Amino acid sequence: MDLPEAPYDLLSRMIAVSPSDLGPVNAQVRRVCADAMSLPALPSDSAASDGAAIRDFAEQFAADVSSISEAQRGAFLAATGNDAFTVTVCVFIADFVPRVSAGLAALGLPAIPEPAGWDHDVEPIDLVLNRFAPTVGAMRALDPVTTEVVRLRGAVQHACRLCKSLREGAALDAGGSESMYGDIESYETSELLDGRHKAALRFVDALIWTPSRIEPDVAAGVHEHFSASEALELTLDVMRNAANKIAVALAADAPRVAEGTERYLLGSDGQPVYA
Template sequence: MQDLLTPLIALSPPSLVAVNSVTRETCAKTTGLRPLPYEAPTEPESETEGLLVEFAEQFSADVSAVTPEQRSTLMAAFGAEVLGIAALMFVADFGPRVSAGLTALGVPVREPEAWDNQTHPADALLNRFTSAVGALHGLDPLTTEIIRLRGATQHNCRLCTSLRETGALEAGGSEPLYAEIAQYEESSELSAAHKAALRYVDALIWTPSSLDDAAAGVLAHWSVDQAVEITLDVMRNATNKIAVALGGDEPRVADGVEHYRLGADGMPVFG
């Protein structure tokens, strides 16, 4: 299951080797983690490297604070390639977090044996990875939804906070319960196991260089396989950082919330 990360680490589009190296170094420096390995670039430093560094730093530190000026500058510089670049930036940002989380859980991460120069980063991340993680069922639907909603608010994703998964509602989810997530430590409704999972979510998002206590807390309530699934769920949900960074997180409904069901293939199905 943890090997779902390996194909993302292997991504190295030939035209974006320099972008990959810059974002992997920058994001890791910002979070205080070891960067993912990358294929060494052969071309000299480009004039876009400075803006990439600035954007990647903000993307990693707090994506909700990306400014319209930063967004428009990135889009103007990279045009049609911007989604692929954002996907690579996300892997550069969240890959080390997940690797650190898995290490804290005592689970090894397998590094790639060769670079993937063919797969488009957005396809690898937003289609293949997210669906594979969504299809995992080691956690109950309510726990999965509680984890998702915490990540949605931490990244200030307007779309994600407007969605509710039907299976979780059928499993006992409700708006009063979900409101408890904001102040989960004081909640009398969320279980000790859910609180441990939420501490781990917060650690992956905000303090990824200090995960040991949160990881130990998760393992006190969940199996290793479930803890790995929680870790991958956090990464899957955090792909909302791409939408937030690029300004594409507008809700699909003007008021209230929209229901969807996570399909057997791990992809959302809207009614």
């Protein structure tokens, strides 16, 4: 298979992440998130800490980020202090890299390479938000409407107010519409979403809610409608979109507009461009 190497390299680097002053916390959240998903945990190079505030936050992040309570968030912020953002990104890595591994395995795509060693210096925030997210955003194997349908499904599943307030312009120009997008929540009965969209959305739901048991018919639906390059991008798009969990978890997902939606473009560099 002729698949891009860059996203695989970045995923491998995420596995290697172990901030020098947060090793025990990183180990803890990797174990907690994996247990919540019934998936193998990412490796760690430290003994895990056992703080209840971080455990409860990470567990809820993995299970259903939209249900993190103010009490859980407050306790987490008190426990992590100035490291709160960095730890939240470590939770995201612990939560979503195993999901992607499960998705790749279910689709018969190459596995994430094992890293050569631990990285104690890389900044997790930069790696996830400034490198991985735009790298995946710049991929163009998928058509823009499918990409947007997948993004909006994740926005609803994670209850991200910011994501729900946005509409990608290339998808609108290619035939996306509010009528179509309104059908996403009940996509199985939609007459506006086609078989390709529905196959993608079944896979999105599996990665978000049941990553440890992606049914063969869900994988078969992806194979029926998507090439290997498209299937890889679909899998990575779910993770890129799920970076909204970081904002939702920290209550930093305020919409860009008070009413309605705002049009934006996903640039060729994978970064959003707003009017």
